[in-house]
Amino acid sequence: MLYFMDGNFTKKEHLEISIDDRGYYFGDGVYEVVKVYNDELFTAEEHFSRLFESARKIKLTIPYTEQELIDVARELIKKNKVSNGHVYMQVTRGSAGRQHNFPTPAVPAIVTAYAVNGARPLGDMEKGVSVKSVDDIRWLRCDIKSLNLLASVLAKEEAKEAGCSEAILHRDGIVTEGSSTNMFAVKDGVVYTHPATNLILEGITRKVVVQLCQQLGIPVVEEAFALKEAFAMDEMFYTSTTMEVMPVTTIDGHEIGSGKRGAITEKLQIAFTAQIPK
Known part of the structure; x- marks a missing residue:
């Protein structure tokens, strides 16, 4: 190598x-x-x-x-x-x-x-993964993709120790993003995600998914939502360069929606795959 x-x-x-x-x-x-x-x-x-x-x-x-x-x-x-x-x-x-x-x-x-x-995580993309809620203790310039990742490392480890694939971070109860991903929620056909402020990294896959929502006619609102609201969402998923569009089936052991990959999540996965170079 x-x-x-x-x-x-x-x-x-x-x-x-x-x-x-x-x-x-x-x-x-x-x-x-x-x-x-x-x-x-x-x-x-x-x-x-x-x-x-x-x-x-x-x-x-x-x-x-x-x-x-x-x-x-x-x-x-x-x-x-x-x-x-x-x-x-x-x-x-x-x-x-x-x-x-x-x-x-x-x-x-x-x-x-x-x-x-590295292979695409196709199995998890079909069956979905579990996440754990963790306090967002990071600094206030999360928009900078810097090498200062200790807080994210600790959050990811806390999630791993709980048997989860990712941490869903929140500041005073408001969901920001994941330890290395961007979080999305779906309610009544509308996709929600935290706006691209200094409190999150504006992921490239996040931007692609927002564009796909617009192309597919899926309403997307860049608006923060509370962790307590996340438990009542119809669907949840997160995005990243390596994880693509990953369904979230449980948060802290509580099922989200049906507890399976949702229809809008799957639709976005299909649209994202169509963007991949052949």
Whole structure:
């Protein structure tokens, strides 16, 4: 398996990442995960645009253009023979002595990436999954796809320990998103999801699903809903690059709707699959 680091493709054992990398010290960096279907990147422009937007928000200069990084991702897919899977790419502020403020003078940002194969979660997409409600203790800039993921890690682990696939996060009882996903609810044929504010990451798959709702004539409202309302929804599902459109059948052990994948969720899954490169 070949990795990319600062202009070079190399094996893992030949990679050298400094202990002074600010990504290691502070989580001072940003990242993206881009899906690969049938040897092709999916929504690549949207993902790399978001990578640069996240970098701008933390005043981090990426030493490549968006197209250059897309080309890197495609080369990783080719070199690693990835047919269906994903590309992971991150950028840190560089290597410098440990001090909280930015290095002066500035040091070069460090770009690393890899590509791996991975199957679509088709079984779970059909039968649905369970989620656990967890307090959203993250910082107030969730719109930045940064490397600071400890709160999300803790939420995911809490869900796993409860036998669930994901955590449904809430602030003072208001649902925000999942630990690594965007949450959607369906009531009386209307799809609801938290608006794209600083309290959530505006997922690329989320945007695709909102567009699909509009194309299919399914009313979609970007409006926050309460956790107590979630229990009374007809359907729930969450979205992400790797999970696509995932039905939620129970929250904290309580069945949602029929306790099975809902009709609108399935309709969106079919529409999403039709978008996949053949």
